[in-house]
Amino acid sequence: MYEPFPELIKVSTDHKYDGIVEAEVGATVLDVDNECKKYGFFFPPDPASARVATVGGALAENAGGMRGARYGVMRDWVLKVEVVLSDGTVTYFGESTYKNRAGYDLLGLIVGSEGTLAVITKAWLKIMPLPERIVRIAGFFNTLDDAGEAIFRIRREGINPLILEFADKQGVEAANKVKGFSYPELPGGMVLVDVDGPKNGVDSVAQRVVKIMEETHAATIIKPETPAEMERIMDVRRVAFTAPGRLYPGFIDGDIAVPLSRIKEALIGVDRIRKKYNVFIATVGHAGDGNLHPNIGADPNNKDEWERAEKAANEINLLAIELGGTVSAEHGIGKLKEEFLLKQFEVRGQMPVYQLMKEIKRIFDPKNILNPDKYALR
């Protein structure tokens, strides 16, 4: 079995009381989090792929995750990186201090650059003390309109949840099937909320979430009490993401974000596209960030089905642009979304930004050797 080089997966917590850990980029995001937990801290970004996502990959993609509703994305939690530039020079961007205004924010440029500008080899990351207590609440809704309203109101009414997630009916059905659960399979899907804080202060916040769910007509509200029950309901959201891949041989990843006030329109719009092309879409998402993953399952060997799936994926990207959102929230552009990145820039009058991006690529990588095919930067 492949054993990674130990020096590439090391996480040093020597500076934990400064709120900083040093991680080699081969460590996974979960490795970092687990190491922090030994000392009463945690690492806030938590891509659902944390078990396999490396620190380098997560920084290159500017990954987010469930706790993004409260804590944002990797860029918000990295202070400094060691990089190898395209000519082999080793240098650092950023500082291992919480504040740093020395020069242009080149650290911000590297994070999310999808390996097109430099290879990240080490990272200094911010960490947080663990919350004393987490309360989880799941609401199941009869309509997407009500679920969308609940998501918007939880945010608008200042609750600041730790997570605010969504899984649609198709996602819940798949999770029930795969895991043998029997959670309600309703047309409005599931809204999953975690609130956290001091031991004695969390219940009143949780109560406000329940009240909003009641007022937005949740058909069923579940408040799991034991850690095992909490995990089970979290599994619904996790499995729902992978549902198309579990049920179909082909998977098209969806990753749009829209302004929170338009989340309802996005949910309803994706459902309309699903029906129009008669394809399997399980929509899950970090709804508290306005980030939805309408993931499509289809058979690439079935020409008609695959074409319908691709058309639906394309239309979902256009929907995001139309709603004032973005075609890539946290998974990046890669090859798949080049056309839509350019479309988004064109619609928003940002073609000058695209020209700047090309110039930046030329400065960092004049020989075009770093992920040369990505990002439409040729």
Ligand SMILES: Cc1cc2nc3c(=O)[nH]c(=O)nc-3n(C[C@H](O)[C@H](O)[C@H](O)COP(=O)(O)OP(=O)(O)OC[C@H]3O[C@@H](n4cnc5c(N)ncnc54)[C@H](O)[C@@H]3O)c2cc1C
């Ligand atoms: C089931 C599942 C759930 C997911 N959930 C989430 C989620 O909740 N949130 C989220 O944001 N993403 C999610 N993702 C997407 C993905 O897992 C993340 O973007 C992850 O952070 C990528 O890390 P990786 O190590 O797998 O990188 P890879 O996929 O190996 O690489 C990604 C890109 O980064 C570049 N790269 C990798 N390492 C470096 C480096 N050291 N320096 C420079 N460039 C580098 C690669 O060349 C490539 O272009 C999910 C994916 C799956 C399959």
